[in-house]
Amino acid sequence: MATLTAGVTGSYVSYLIQHAFLGAESRKSKLKAAHTRAAQRMTSEFLTMRGPAMKLGQALSLQAGVLPDEMLKELATLQMSAPGMHPSLARAQFKAAMGQAPDELFRSFESEPFAAASLGQVHRAVTKEGDRVAVKIQYPGIKAAVANDFKWFRTVSKAAQISKHLPESSIAELETQLLAETDYAREAENLEFFRKRLGPLAFVEVPRVYRKYSGDCVLTMSLLEGSHLDEFLATRPSQRGRDELGAKLAQLFYFQLLELEAFHADPHWGNYLFRRDGGIGLVDFGCVKYFRSEFAATLRAIYLYPGERGGPEFQHLLDQRYALHGRKLTPAARRALIGFAENFYRTVYPPEPERDAVPFDFGDDRFLRSYLRESTNLMRAKGSLPEYMLMARAETGLYATLHRLRARVPMSRIVRSFLGGSGALAQ
Amino acid sequence: MPRPAAGRRARNKQATQQRIVAAALALFQSKGFEQTTTRAIARKAKVAEGTVFNYFETKEDIALYFLELEVSHAIAAVRADRRLRHAPLEEKLFALLQSQIEFLAPHERFIGAAFVQALKPASKLGWSRQAAELRTRYLAFVQELIEESLPPGKHSSLSWVAPPAFWIYYLGVLLYWLHDGSPGKQSTLAFIDRSLKLGVGVLRKGTA
Numbered sequence: 001m002a003t004l005t006a007g008v009t010g011s012y013v014s015y016l017i018q019h020a021f022l023g024a025e026s027r028k029s030k031l032k033a034a035h036t037r038a039a040q041r042m043t044s045e046f047l048t049m050r051g052p053a054m055k056l057g058q059a060l061s062l063q064a065g066v067l068p069d070e071m072l073k074e075l076a077t078l079q080m081s082a083p084g085m086h087p088s089l090a091r092a093q094f095k096a097a098m099g100q101a102p103d104e105l106f107r108s109f110e111s112e113p114f115a116a117a118s119l120g121q122v123h124r125a126v127t128k129e130g131d132r133v134a135v136k137i138q139y140p141g142i143k144a145a146v147a148n149d150f151k152w153f154r155t156v157s158k159a160a161q162i163s164k165h166l167p168e169s170s171i172a173e174l175e176t177q178l179l180a181e182t183d184y185a186r187e188a189e190n191l192e193f194f195r196k197r198l199g200p201l202a203f204v205e206v207p208r209v210y211r212k213y214s215g216d217c218v219l220t221m222s223l224l225e226g227s228h229l230d231e232f233l234a235t236r237p238s239q240r241g242r243d244e245l246g247a248k249l250a251q252l253f254y255f256q257l258l259e260l261e262a263f264h265a266d267p268h269w270g271n272y273l274f275r276r277d278g279g280i281g282l283v284d285f286g287c288v289k290y291f292r293s294e295f296a297a298t299l300r301a302i303y304l305y306p307g308e309r310g311g312p313e314f315q316h317l318l319d320q321r322y323a324l325h326g327r328k329l330t331p332a333a334r335r336a337l338i339g340f341a342e343n344f345y346r347t348v349y350p351p352e353p354e355r356d357a358v359p360f361d362f363g364d365d366r367f368l369r370s371y372l373r374e375s376t377n378l379m380r381a382k383g384s385l386p387e388y389m390l391m392a393r394a395e396t397g398l399y400a401t402l403h404r405l406r407a408r409v410p411m412s413r414i415v416r417s418f419l420g421g422s423g424a425l426a427q
Numbered sequence: 428m429p430r431p432a433a434g435r436r437a438r439n440k441q442a443t444q445q446r447i448v449a450a451a452l453a454l455f456q457s458k459g460f461e462q463t464t465t466r467a468i469a470r471k472a473k474v475a476e477g478t479v480f481n482y483f484e485t486k487e488d489i490a491l492y493f494l495e496l497e498v499s500h501a502i503a504a505v506r507a508d509r510r511l512r513h514a515p516l517e518e519k520l521f522a523l524l525q526s527q528i529e530f531l532a533p534h535e536r537f538i539g540a541a542f543v544q545a546l547k548p549a550s551k552l553g554w555s556r557q558a559a560e561l562r563t564r565y566l567a568f569v570q571e572l573i574e575e576s577l578p579p580g581k582h583s584s585l586s587w588v589a590p591p592a593f594w595i596y597y598l599g600v601l602l603y604w605l606h607d608g609s610p611g612k613q614s615t616l617a618f619i620d621r622s623l624k625l626g627v628g629v630l631r632k633g634t635a
Contacts, residue, residue, distance in 0.1 A: 086518040087510065089620050092525050096611030111510065141609065141617030216610060 084121045085139060087111035093140050097217040102135070105213065109135070115270060119181055119286070124223060131222065133210060134283075138217040142182050150175045169325075173386035177265070181286035184219040190285035191221065197260050198282075203248055205281045224281035226273025229404060239408070246362065246407025248280055250414045253398050257391075258303075258418035261296040265289045265390040267397015289390040294324055302341075303415050304351040309341045325385055333383030340374040349411045356413040362399070363406030371399060444482050446472045448496075451489045452534055460490070460540035487551040490541050491558060493534075498565050501526035505572075516576035516630075517623040523572070524597070524619055528604055528612075539605050542598075566590040573630070585633035596626065 085093065090113070094102045102109040106125040113121035120138040127133055154161070154171060161168055180186055188209045195206040207221035214220050227235075237245070249272075256263035264271070266287040273281030291299075298321040305314055318337055322329045329337075348360050348367055360367070375392065378384065402409060450472035454463040465486060469476040483489045504526040505511055511519055531538050545553035552558060570590045577583060600622075604615045 085620070086514065086521065088514070088518050088522040088525060089616060092521075092616050093611075093613065095529075096613055096616065139617070140613035140620070144609075144614065145617070217613070 084113050084116045085137070089140070090121065090123065090137050094135075094137055094218055096140070097137075097215045098213075106133075106135075119178075120217075125220075127210065127213065127220075131210070133213070134207065134221050134223045135213070136184070136219040136221070138182065138184065140217075143179065146175065146178050146182060150178075167382075167384065169386050170384055170389050173389050177287055177289075177390065180288075184214065184216060184286075187219055187286045188214055190288045193262070194260075194264065194282070194285060194288075197262075198252075198255070201252060201255055203279050204252055205275075205279055206285075207281075207283060221283075224273050224283060226275045226279070226281045229269045229272065229274070229401065232274040233404065239406075242405045242407045243359065243409065244278065245274065245280075246402050246405050246409040247414065248278070249398060249401060249407075250409050250411060251417075252280065252282070253394065254415050254418050257291075258296065258300060258415075261293060262288060262290040263391075263394055265394045267394050267401070269401065272401070287390070289387070289394075291387065292324070295321065295387060298324070300419055303419060304349060304412060305341070306351045309338050309346070314338070314341070322385065327385075330382065332381040333378070336374070336378040336381035336383050340378060344370050344374045349415060351412065353412075353416070356416060357410060359408035359410045361406075361408045362402035363408070365403060368399060368403055371396070443472075443474060443478065447474065447479055447482055448489055448493060451486060452493060452537065455490070455537035455540065456534050460486070460537055460544060485551065487544070488557075490537075490544075490552055491555070491561070494541075494552075495557075495561055497527055497530045498561060500530050502565075502568050505568075515627070516572060517620075517627040519572045519576070520569070520593075520623050520627070521619055523569070524600060525616075528600075528615070531601075535605065538601065542601065542605070562594065566594055569593050583630050583633045585630050589630060592626075596622070 084090075091101055091111070098105060102123070102125065105128075107128050107130065109125040110123050113123050115122040115134075119142055120136050123135045123137065125133050125135045150171070154168075157171070161171070188211070191207060191209050195208065198204045198206055205224055207224055210220040210222070212220075232245075253263070264282060264285060264287070266284055268284070271282065271284045273283065275281065298317060301317050302314075302321075305317070307313060315334060315338075318334060319329055344367070347370070350358070378388075447468060451463065451468045454467055454471060458467070463486060465479050466476050468486065468489070469479045472479070483492065501523050505519060505523050508522065511522055514522075541552055544550050545558075548554065567590075570586070573583070573586055573589055577586075583589070600615070600619060603618055604612060607615045609615075
C-alpha cells in the first residue's frame with residue numbers, strides 16, 4: 001500500500017511541478033495524463049495486491065462522478081482481471097478451513113479454478129455422492145486485509161471526505177459490504193434466502209448450498225450450467241431473443257428491489273449464466289443488500305411517479321427518504337434528484353400507463369451517457385445515500401448488460417407489475 | 428538364509444527407533460522439551476533406557492532426527508508432485524514450506540521449544556555438524572529449485588545470496604506460524620504467499 005500511495009502521489013507531484021510553467025490547455029492535458037498515470041499505477045498495484053484492495057478498485061471504478069474519467073477507464077480493467085491463488089495455496093487454504101485436503105474430501109477436485117473473484121476463486125469438484133459442485137475458496141487472511149486497506153483508503157481519500165463528495169458513511173457502507181463478502185456463512189444464508197424467495201421467477205436458478213462441504217472460508221454449491229454474456233452474444237442471438245433476455249434481467253432486478261426488498265449487488269458479468277432454454281443462473285451472493293422496509297416503500301412511491309416531479313408532493317417523498325438517514329436534503333441535491341427523475345427516469349421509464357407497451361431501446365448509448373451525467377450531478381451535489389452505493393452498482397450493471405444486448409425492454413410495464421406489492425409478474 | 432534374518436533385524440531396529448521417536452515427540456508436545464527425560468522416553472516407548480542411547484546420544488539428537496525426517500518429507504513431497512514441475516518458483520517454494528509446516532503442525536509446542544533450544548550456543552540443534560549438514564541439504568534443494576526456474580542460459584545475480592536469505596526467511600516463517608492465532612493459521616498462508624511473491628520478484632529482477 002505504501003508503494004501504491006507513493007507512486008500515485010508521484011504522478012501528481014510531477015504534474016504540480018510543471019503546473020506553474022504551463023498554459024491552461026497544457027495544464028488540462030498534463031492533468032489528464034497525471035490522472036491516467038496515477039490510475040495505471042493504482043490498477044497495476046491493485047492487481048498485484050489482489051483481494052480487498054482490488055475489490056476496492058473495482059468498486060471505485062463504478063463510482064462515476066467521484067473520480068476523473070481517465071481513472072474510471074483504467075480502473076474498469078479491474079472488473080475482469082483477477083489474479084488467482086496457485087493450486088498449492090488453494091489446497092492449503094482449503095485444508096486449513098475444512099481440516100482435510102480437497103482430494104480427500106471430494107471424489108474429484110480440479111486444482112485449477114474455473115472462475116476467479118477478487119476475494120476468492122471457484123473450483124469444480126464432484127462430491128462423494130456424485131454431485132457436481134462449485135467450490136469457492138477464499139484467499140487467506142482476507143478479513144484483516146480489508147481492515148488494513150480501508151485504513152489506507154480513508155487516509156488517501158481525506159480530501160474527498162472533507163469536501164463531502166465521498167462521505168464517511170459511504171466508505172463505511174463499502175467497508176461493511178466488503179467485510180460481508182468475506183463471510184461465507186452469511187453468503188450461504190443469502191443463497192438460501194434468494195433460492196427460496198426467487199422461486200416465483202421460474203426462469204431464475206440459484207445454486208444450492210452443500211453445508212457439509214462448507215465452512216468459514218469454503219463455500220460449496222451446486223454447479224450451474226450456462227454461458228456468460230460474451231459467449232451468449234457470440235451465438236448471434238436474434239433481436240427477439242435479446243429482447244426476451246433483457247426483459248427477464250429487468251424483471252429479476254425489479255422483483256428483487258420491490259418484492260424482496262433485497263438484491264444481488266454484484267453485477268459482474270461472470271455472475272450471470274445464460275442457458276439455452278432461456279433460463280438465467282445467478283451466482284455469487286457475497287454482495288447482497290437488504291433494504292429497510294421504509295426505504296423500499298419510498299422506492300415504490302417514487303418509481304413511475306405520475307405527477308409533476310418538481311412539485312411539492314414529489315419533493316416531500318424525497319425529503320422522507322433522506323429523513324430516514326437523519327439527513328436534510330439540500331436545495332442542490334434536491335435539484336439534482338429532480339433532474340435525474342426528469343431527464344433520465346422519465347425517458348427510460350415513462351410513467352404514463354398507455355406507454356407501458358413501448359419498449360425502451362437500450363442499444364442507443366445516449367441513455368448511458370444521460371445516466372452517467374445525472375449520477376455525476378447527484379454526486380457533485382453531495383446527494384448520495386449509503387443505499388445508493390450498491391443500488392448504483394447494480395443498476396449500472398443492469399444498464400451495461402442491456403446495452404450490450406442491444407435489448408428493447410418495456411421497463412415501465414415491468415416496474416408497474418411490482419408496484420402493487422401483490423407479487424404480480426410482468427407477462 | 429542370512430538375508431531375511433538381516434532384513435528382519437533391520438526392520439526391528441527401525442521399528443524400535445520409530446517407537447522411541449514417537450514417544451519422544453509425544454512427550455515433547457505434552458510435557459515440554461526441557462521437562463522430558465530420556466528415562467521418560469524409554470518408559471513411554473517400552474524399551475530400556477540404555478536402548479534409547481543405542482540410537483540417540485541425547486534428546487536433542489532425537490529432535491534433530493525428527494527435523495531430518497521433516498526436510499526429507501518436504502523435499503519428497505515437492506518432487507513427487509508432478510504438477511509442480513512446471514509451476515512457477517513461488518509456488519514450488521510455497522509447496523516446500525507448506526509441506527514442512529504440515530509435518531510440524533502436530534508438534535507445535537515442541538517446535539516452539541526447539542526454536543529456543545537451537546539458539547543456545549552449545550545446542551546441537553543449532554550448531555552441530557549434523558545441524559549444519561541438514562541446513563546444507565535443505566538449502567541445496569532450495570538452490571536447485573531456483574536454478575531450475577531460471578530460463579536456460581540465464582542466471583540471477585542474486586542467486587548466490589538467495590539460499591542463505593531463504594534460511595533466515597524460513598526461520599521467520601516458523602516464528603510467524605508459531606505466533607499465528609488466526610483460524611487455521613490462515614495469516615501464515617497469506618504471509619508466505621505475499622512474501623514469496625515479493626522475494627521471487629526481486630530475484631527475477633536480478634536475472635540476466
